[in-house]
Structure formats: C-alpha cells, structure tokens
Amino acid sequence: MRVLRSSAIAAVAAATALAALTGCAKKSDDKDSNAVDVTATDDKCQVSKTSFAAGHVKINVRNQGAKVTEVYVYAPGDRIVTERENIGPGTRAEITATIKAGEYEIACKPGMKGDGIRQKITVTGDGAQAKSDPELDKAVAEYRKYVQEQADETLPVARKFADAVKNGDVDGARKLYAPSRVGWERTEPVAESFGDIDPKVDVREDGLEKGQEWTGWHRLEKSLWETKQISDEDKKLADRLMADLEDWSKRVGTAEITPTSMANGAKELLDEVYRNKITGEEERYSHTDLADFEGNVDGALKAYELLKPVAGKHDPALVKELDQQFAAVKQALDAYREGDGFKSYDTVGQDDRKKLSDVVNALSEPLSKLAAAVAK
The missing domain is CATH 2.60.40.420 (Cupredoxins -  blue copper proteins)
Structure with a gap:
C-alpha cells in the first residue's frame, strides 16, 4: 500500500x-x-x-x-x-x-x-x-494465470489467520499473519489497479483519507502486536478482511494486463520495497517486513522472467544486468533467513538496512528500463 x-x-x-x-x-x-x-x-x-x-x-x-x-x-x-x-x-x-x-x-x-x-x-x-507479438501474448497469459493463482492460494491461508483472530488466538494469528500476505505482496500492483480493494485490506493508520474507516491486515496487526488483545471489533474485521480478499480473488481475472503494465508493475514492487520495507514502515508492529520484501521481489522477478525472452532480443545488455541484480537482491535477502521465515526486522541494524537499500536501488535503476525494452 x-x-x-x-x-x-x-x-x-x-x-x-x-x-x-x-x-x-x-x-x-x-x-x-x-x-x-x-x-x-x-x-x-x-x-x-x-x-x-x-x-x-x-x-x-x-x-x-x-x-x-x-x-x-x-x-x-x-x-x-x-x-x-x-x-x-x-x-x-x-x-x-x-x-x-x-x-x-x-x-x-x-x-x-x-x-x-x-x-x-x-x-x-x-x-x-x-x-500483436505471440511471445508477449504468451507472457501476458502466463502472468494472468500467476496473479490468479496467487489470489486463490492466499484465501485458505488468510482464512486460517482470520479464524485464529475470531477464536481469540493471538499467538496463532501472529504466526499466520505474514504467510497470509505473501500472494498479495507478489501481485500488489494488479490488486491496486482496481482502486478500491487496496484501501480496504492493506492501508496503514497514517495512510487513511479523511473519514475513511480503518480495516484490513494492518488494523489487525496493531491489535496482535501492540495491544496484544483481540477485541470483538477485531473479530468482525477478520470477516471483513476475508470478504474483501474473496472479492479480490474474483475480480483479479478481469484486470487489464499488458506487457508494459507487467514491466511497470515489477518496478512498482521494487519501489514498495524501497519506500516501505527497507524503512520498516510497512510492518511497524509485527516487524515482518522481510517477508513482504521477499514477496515483492518474487513478484517482480516473475514478471521479468516472463518478459525476458522479448526484452533479451531488444536489449541484451539490460537483461544481463537485470539477471545479475536480481541474483544480488536474492543473495542479500537470504542473509536474514531464520527457520522457515526471516529475522524480525527490528533486529536489523541501520548499516544492514543501508546495504539492503543499496542492493534494491541497484536493481531498481535497470528495472525502470524494462517497459521501454519490451515496447520496442
């Protein structure tokens, strides 16, 4: 968001x-x-x-x-x-x-x-x-399939998260919070393209417009980690979250997707990492920012890999650089893995955050050129 x-x-x-x-x-x-x-x-x-x-x-x-x-x-x-x-x-x-x-x-x-x-x-x-380019048509079709799969696979995990909230299970809901967001983070630009779903499920408190009700993941995140209590209102919000995510899953197949929107979406995902994950703003209560970071990078990489055959014909030097920079980001992120997930982001010092920021920026610059390469 x-x-x-x-x-x-x-x-x-x-x-x-x-x-x-x-x-x-x-x-x-x-x-x-x-x-x-x-x-x-x-x-x-x-x-x-x-x-x-x-x-x-x-x-x-x-x-x-x-x-x-x-x-x-x-x-x-x-x-x-x-x-x-x-x-x-x-x-x-x-x-x-x-x-x-x-x-x-x-x-x-x-x-x-x-x-x-x-x-x-x-x-x-x-x-x-x-x-019409058959290779690009294929890339769009495969990406459309990918975003639908991500939405559909999100629902059962999000349902477990919502059920834990409704059962008053703080520890259980905490464990399921980050996994429930993975599919969303991988395909966020497509979800945001609808305009009305993102503000319902992924808005943070200081991102609210005047008169907007705060709903979604981050409202529940605050209860789970800051107040450490689940209220009756939170239980209702868990149901609302599921209703909005089900709406997303139904509508995602109607999204307008083009090769350039895929490329620009990949760049937007890197912007999300730089703007919200690196700073620790995204998951300010749970400190699960690195899981979101990985989701954004995974989604950007998927779009790039699908567009790579055409981009490689038009700009082979760009593709070579993107391959190197994606690998560098993955390697940097791997250093913070812990068990099946990642270290709590509040344990990552400023020097390490600067290193992560630098490697993301090194990928962001060539990635901004992908849409132009595809459109040649």
Whole structure:
C-alpha cells in the first residue's frame, strides 16, 4: 500500500537523489507522436497534449515542485492504468505504457497523497490492438494465470489467520499473519489497479483519507502486536478482511494486463520495497517486513522472467544486468533467513538496512528500463 509518512523523510530524500539517477527522462523526441510531457508542480499538473493515439505511449514527467510527487493515468472508476511514484523535486521520470482508446485522466500527486491534480485526456484509435507479438501474448497469459493463482492460494491461508483472530488466538494469528500476505505482496500492483480493494485490506493508520474507516491486515496487526488483545471489533474485521480478499480473488481475472503494465508493475514492487520495507514502515508492529520484501521481489522477478525472452532480443545488455541484480537482491535477502521465515526486522541494524537499500536501488535503476525494452 502506497503512503508517505513524516518518519520517512530521510528515505524520501534518498529517493529524490535516486530518481535523479534512475528516472531521468530525455526531452521528448519531436518525431515521437505519442510522447506526452507532464510538468508537475505543487499546485499544477500540465500536460503537453490532451489527445493522442492509442498504443505504446511515452510519458515524460518533470517535477518542478518542492514536494516529492507521483503521476498516475486513471481509467474511469480510478482504475490505475500506469503510475510512477517517488519523483523527487527537480528530477524527471519516463513511463512507457500501453494505453487503449478511451477517456482517461492524468493525475499528479504532490506529497504523494490524495486524489491528485487531474487533467482529462482522450486516447484515440486502436493502436494498442494493432500490434500483436505471440511471445508477449504468451507472457501476458502466463502472468494472468500467476496473479490468479496467487489470489486463490492466499484465501485458505488468510482464512486460517482470520479464524485464529475470531477464536481469540493471538499467538496463532501472529504466526499466520505474514504467510497470509505473501500472494498479495507478489501481485500488489494488479490488486491496486482496481482502486478500491487496496484501501480496504492493506492501508496503514497514517495512510487513511479523511473519514475513511480503518480495516484490513494492518488494523489487525496493531491489535496482535501492540495491544496484544483481540477485541470483538477485531473479530468482525477478520470477516471483513476475508470478504474483501474473496472479492479480490474474483475480480483479479478481469484486470487489464499488458506487457508494459507487467514491466511497470515489477518496478512498482521494487519501489514498495524501497519506500516501505527497507524503512520498516510497512510492518511497524509485527516487524515482518522481510517477508513482504521477499514477496515483492518474487513478484517482480516473475514478471521479468516472463518478459525476458522479448526484452533479451531488444536489449541484451539490460537483461544481463537485470539477471545479475536480481541474483544480488536474492543473495542479500537470504542473509536474514531464520527457520522457515526471516529475522524480525527490528533486529536489523541501520548499516544492514543501508546495504539492503543499496542492493534494491541497484536493481531498481535497470528495472525502470524494462517497459521501454519490451515496447520496442
């Protein structure tokens, strides 16, 4: 779940520096008719064109504001088509996405909160459907199968977790908490694309919008580790969590998935690791951040491996680097394994967290280029 907190100021400052290196976008090529420039400030979101052809679209973002921002392309109902987070002040980011014909909104979110400053856009024609690559079609089909499997396999584990909560079994619920989240963490960008499910199941207390009720995993996490008691309200929330996860499992098969959304989703998963897991913000009560870390990396690796045959043809040097950097992240994470899981993250010192951060950043930079390689 994406949210910015005051306690993450240092991480955001580092992200700003990282963005200058990893998200740099070249000025739009006049020959590229589907390049769209987005200039974000703290109170404006200027779009160079509000109508363009469907197909592979390059969105060049420049943040001229004083706040870290993020940019989204929303379909009706706030379904997320593509996004890029952690765009620091004075930096640029380049997003390559496949967008079908229709009406959309581009949103800039200074401070990375709220509904954002929005501009309506129209995408015309059927360019997105005109080009078909059998290898990429296969990759999308396999990834769709993967995300459905992850959702379906989550339900029985989450049911055991919910039952433990309803039975007042604090120790049992604690043991099942992290395992119940694995499938979600592996496929989080797809789940988030629906817009309404993520805020119900994965929001943290300081990420709540005004008037929003706090439900989901992290509400129960706080009871299990901070108050160490399960209330009658918690038992009701366990049932609500299951209802929302069952809704996710039913709807995930309808998600809009393209090769570029897979690639961008892999990058988003690495952003999740950097922004929330490395800082310890994600699981602030249970300290099970490393399990989430692994889930995010596993999901990113799956998307990459499916896209690798095509990316390798277009950019073999990129694939070579990604292979090396994924292996390095896996090796770094393995150092913290303990039994069937991981060490409690509150036992991981700042020096070790910095090392983890560095290895994640080293993967994030080349991974940001995957969508462009696939779209060539």
